Amino acid sequence: MSGSGDRGNAGVRHDADERADGDDTATSADRVGVGPWEGPWPDGDHWDPELLEHGDRRNVVDAYRYWRHDAIVADLDTRRHDFHVAVENWGHDFNIGSVIRTANAMGAQAFHIVGRRRWNRRGAMVTDRYQHEHHHLDAAALAEWARAEGLALLGIDNLPGSVPLETFDLPRRCVLVFGQEGPGLSEPMRAECQAVLHIEQFGSTRSINAGAAAAVAMHAWVRRHVFDQHP
Incomplete structure (x- = not known):
């Protein structure tokens, strides 16, 4: 047996990438998620600067919007x-x-x-x-x-x-x-x-x-x- 963990998560995929992986028909008109963060950026190591700047279109629950991928995995691991x-x-x-x-x-x-x-x-x-x-x-x-x-x-x-x-x-x-x-x-x-x-x-x-x-x-x-x- 071998484990591949979460398979090389050095970076996250942004915009519609995650939606497109599961739905080749996805367009800008039906993209999920949220746009760029409005107002001063929040403090905390779990935030992803690129997502805050460009928006978060990933297939994640609202509680994880703008979080770094590895931070989400780490939080899930606690529960x-x-x-x-x-x-x-x-x-x-x-x-x-x-x-x-x-x-x-x-x-x-x-x-x-x-x-x-x-x-x-x-x-x-x-x-x-x-x-x-x-x-x-x-x-x-x-x-x-x-x-x-x-x-x-x-x-x-x-x-x-x-x-x-x-x-x-x-x-x-x-x-x-x-x-x-x-x-x-x-x-x-x-x-x-x-x-x-x-x-x-x-x-x-x-x-x-x-x-x-x-x-x-x-x-x-x-x-x-x-x-x-x-x-």
Whole structure:
């Protein structure tokens, strides 16, 4: 396993760059963010002078407007949650980016790519730059890392023998593992997971989108450990 951290953040990308990474149709008319800072500049090392001067068009919440990239990552590190997210990457699935974007929104500790190191970042909308990224060669390597860290490996897939996510007591320290759209979790990954959980469905479709399933699973962890506050 190797970790790539936040992948060379010596500088930040300004204006519409982050929006454009996730949406090639973005124009000046629908650019997100704010313009140049009005009035005297604020004091503090976390402010980015270039953003204050030219505006902040990044895909960040308002509380982080005009902040340096590394300052945002450092602040997030003080309040990330105890769950990790892992995604198998065998076919350059677009949904991986969606999973990582949700991992950022839900405050995951880190995300892990299993298989091919290069993955389809388009759907992440640049949110991966604010997360910690790790790579694992295969399921066995991820499992070895999780055991060393004391993390439960939990697969999310609607497989025979899987148990409902809704009634499973999600541990605080865990890795939620997702397969690819279509094939789902690989056989080796299923064998490494302590449990495989499925999301109950009530319609006619056999499965739901991998990105949607990941969002449901992560939010289930948030409800259990952030809002319910069970011991």
